[in-house]
Amino acid sequence: MATTTSGTAKVTTPADNQILITREFNAPKHLVWKAYTTPELVKRWWSGGNGTVTVADIDLRVGGKWRYVIGGDYEVAFRGEYREIDAPNRLVNTEIFEGAPDPDDHAGLITVTLTEKDGRTYMEMLCEYRDRADRDAVLQSGMESGLQKSMDDLEKVAVSLGDRG
Amino acid sequence: MARAATTADAFNAVAEPRRRQILDLLRQGERPVNDLVELLGLAQPQVSKHLRVLREVDLVRVRDEGRQRMYRLNAGPLKPLHDWLSKYEESWNKRFDLMDDVLEELRETEEDDGNDD
Numbered sequence: 001m002a003t004t005t006s007g008t009a010k011v012t013t014p015a016d017n018q019i020l021i022t023r024e025f026n027a028p029k030h031l032v033w034k035a036y037t038t039p040e041l042v043k044r045w046w047s048g049g050n051g052t053v054t055v056a057d058i059d060l061r062v063g064g065k066w067r068y069v070i071g072g073d074y075e076v077a078f079r080g081e082y083r084e085i086d087a088p089n090r091l092v093n094t095e096i097f098e099g100a101p102d103p104d105d106h107a108g109l110i111t112v113t114l115t116e117k118d119g120r121t122y123m124e125m126l127c128e129y130r131d132r133a134d135r136d137a138v139l140q141s142g143m144e145s146g147l148q149k150s151m152d153d154l155e156k157v158a159v160s161l162g163d164r165g
Numbered sequence: 166m167a168r169a170a171t172t173a174d175a176f177n178a179v180a181e182p183r184r185r186q187i188l189d190l191l192r193q194g195e196r197p198v199n200d201l202v203e204l205l206g207l208a209q210p211q212v213s214k215h216l217r218v219l220r221e222v223d224l225v226r227v228r229d230e231g232r233q234r235m236y237r238l239n240a241g242p243l244k245p246l247h248d249w250l251s252k253y254e255e256s257w258n259k260r261f262d263l264m265d266d267v268l269e270e271l272r273e274t275e276e277d278d279g280n281d282d
Contacts, residue, residue: 016180027268048259
């Protein structure tokens, strides 16, 4: 069955320390919750096709920790702690990018809310950071990973050209 | 160097909701300052202050037409922010598109389970 939700995520910046991501899913919310909080399932989508999720640890209880790692040519790791859990409606957790200098000082707070209507789920993911600089660093990381990927691709092309020569 | 909180760059300037509102209004076309005062429901000095900040970062440009000052949008300085946002959005689209596949499977599994009853 053709999906009608592909490519429909919307990103806005409601305040200068915030990012809001919204997306509708063609599934009831208990399934979206399951896909979002089950390690084997997170491994299938969280990399977005850039590398492989090698670690998806989820200890889903208040105060419990999570950690996701994308492996590949370069490794990207995030971790955090669950603050509020109201399955399958609302999840609040911290998010720390391990690659940042003094990562614990730059934790973000992520609030995911799921609302169901007619069997479809509307997701709101509000990401709040300490200040605008942290927020912008997160936004720019998208540029960097994209750039990183194209650099990697470029390297592969260069290597293959070298092989031929 | 000291850095003024609201005027340092275009990104700072648009962090303020009223200024975003002004840019939204100007997106529809050039407007005299009186229009903006009326549409925003703010006092003229406040609107002028916001416009000054926006002018300093070159997000709005102004020209005199008779006795009126006409303001128009210049979106160029926002392009880097727009680029960040669209790249970031793209990375989440890739994730959620893969999540769609997972959800599709979960739905099918659930339906099969239902048929077993």
